[in-house]
Amino acid sequence: MIATSMAVLQHTYAVPLARAAARSRSLSAFAVPTKAGVSVPSNARESQVLLGMSEPELQRLALDFGQEKYRGKQLHHLLYQRKVKDIQDFSNLPLAFRNDLQESGWRVGWSPIYQTVKAADGTIKLLIKLEDNRLIETVGIPVEDEKGSMRLTACVSSQVGCPLKCSFCATGKGGFSRNLQSHEIVEQVLAIEEVFKHRVTNVVFMGMGEPMLNMKSVLEAHRCLNKDIQIGQRMITISTVGVPNTIRRLASHKLQSTLAVSLHAPNQKLRESIVPSAKSYPLEALMKDCQDYFQKTSRRVSFEYALLAGVNDAEEHAVELADLLREWARGSHVNLIPFNPIDGSDYRRPYKKAVLAFANALESRKVTVSVRQTRGLDASAACGQLRNEFQKSPLVVESEEMESQPEFAVAC
Structure with a gap:
């Protein structure tokens, strides 16, 4: 830095x-x-x-x-x-x-909070205004356990917008400006703590942007969150849709944090239709890198799967996904994410029955699965939604940084 x-x-x-x-x-x-x-x-x-x-x-x-x-x-x-x-x-x-x-x-490096939106379930989304007047989103997600203790997760952004245009992601629709500096990532966590008046216990790099396209700042922020703010490495998750060579680079740092890979499809053809950048990173190559990551770090990879009604949520897709994981990543965990509706998208949220059938099909084939509880629907909690509402027109900025960004889709 x-x-x-x-x-x-x-x-x-x-x-x-x-x-x-x-x-x-x-x-x-x-x-x-x-x-x-x-x-x-x-x-x-x-x-x-x-x-x-x-x-x-x-x-x-x-x-x-x-x-x-x-x-x-x-x-x-x-x-x-x-x-x-x-x-x-x-x-x-x-x-x-x-x-x-x-x-x-x-x-010091703190930026002002530009807008705060609170959902009925307690989720709070913040718009933070950076020094160059650009806006980024961060989300605080509180969960109370049976004993009354609260786990507070900060979902942080790694880029100002996104240089890619994933078909189901609101962030891409808002355009891309630049990578975040490490302190601009760290301050998101501190802002969540300030708003909730509670210590952040978990951090997920699942906000705006693709963390692997800003690995230097992400790793610097990870060090600070772990060493200075005292959040355990195992309480931090770095999410990616898959960028060639970056999973190997991340493995070399031997972090104890969780790597979450956004699959969204069990085969190459379907994945390309959902995540166009998958053409540049075949599914087999991605899964091989995940396998190598486990071998080098002894940390199993978690797989994110956004369920899109009528697109990738059939039981046959679940069976195919189970077969894929059996070949490349035995014992892995799958996190199912029912689509969070966004304006201007033709995708639909699947019915609860379809979600449960998908999960049951995976479990019957010995795949550990969880269904992510949708939080903050009334706070525009999907990545990029709130920011887009405050932009009269899409923020499309072709900067020097944008030129260097390869054609890969954002994690979501």
């Missing part, structure tokens, strides 16, 4: 020189034009942000500003325990240190 890089580069220089360099970078910021004619301020991507930094990095930063090393530990506590949003509210730090940080262009 940029903040880390700056800290390392500055380590051997005096504080005044560090401040001068930061001011110079701030003054040299300029708008980068995109092909679509939309200007994106470069300083929106070059901001020096504290959120997302580890304790050792914050200690290094304190030393760079002529402070004692323990000031970095205090910074860490202020960011992740007290969740202070403004540097000037770091009351237990010397005023001179606070001023030096601000003068050098540092900020």
Whole structure:
């Protein structure tokens, strides 16, 4: 991350020189034009942000500003325990240190909540307004167990919109702007905690965007969520529709988090009709990568399957899916997701009878299955719905980042 890089580069220089360099970078910021004619301020991507930094990095930063090393530990506590949003509210730090940080262009990194929508079931969807005025969605999903304890899941976005156009996903209809920086992912979790006044227990990368197309920031955010915010790795799920070579890359990090692969179909032909990008990543190759992932990490892959009425929800599809998993991923878990209706889609939500028949067909063939409880239907909880409502026209921005995105569909 940029903040880390700056800290390392500055380590051997005096504080005044560090401040001068930061001011110079701030003054040299300029708008980068995109092909679509939309200007994106470069300083929106070059901001020096504290959120997302580890304790050792914050200690290094304190030393760079002529402070004692323990000031970095205090910074860490202020960011992740007290969740202070403004540097000037770091009351237990010397005023001179606070001023030096601000003068050098540092900020905490929180973005304002633009809109909050609460569903009758307690699900809350937030629209967060980023520094460049773009909107992202994050969802808080509370579930109470029999003992009255609450599990709070944060469903976070990894991109501003999506560069792809999955046929059943609202996010793609809203267009794509850019990848999120790691702190912009982390702040979604903190925003959910602030709204619920409760600790987030689980994080799922199942919001807007395809996490594997922004793996660097996703992994940086994963580290922060685990090490700094203290969410166990096994409580974090990274979802993907399947992007060639990325599952192998993820396996090399040997995370203990769950990998959820969105299948949506039991054969290549049907999958291509639902997820057009599957043409670039044959189902057999995807399943082979999932098999290798298990062998390298000892973590079984979970499979997501969106049930679309009259498309992929017949019992024969369930039988074919069971056969596929028996060949490539014995013992895997399938999460069935009845389609969450979105405006402008011809897809329909299957009847409960069809969902249960599909689940029973899998279970009778020794496949562990669960049916995801649909939450937040009255809060536009499907990915991209709320954001689209606040955009008078689709946000289609062809940026430099968009050019580099391959033709693969978003996880949903």
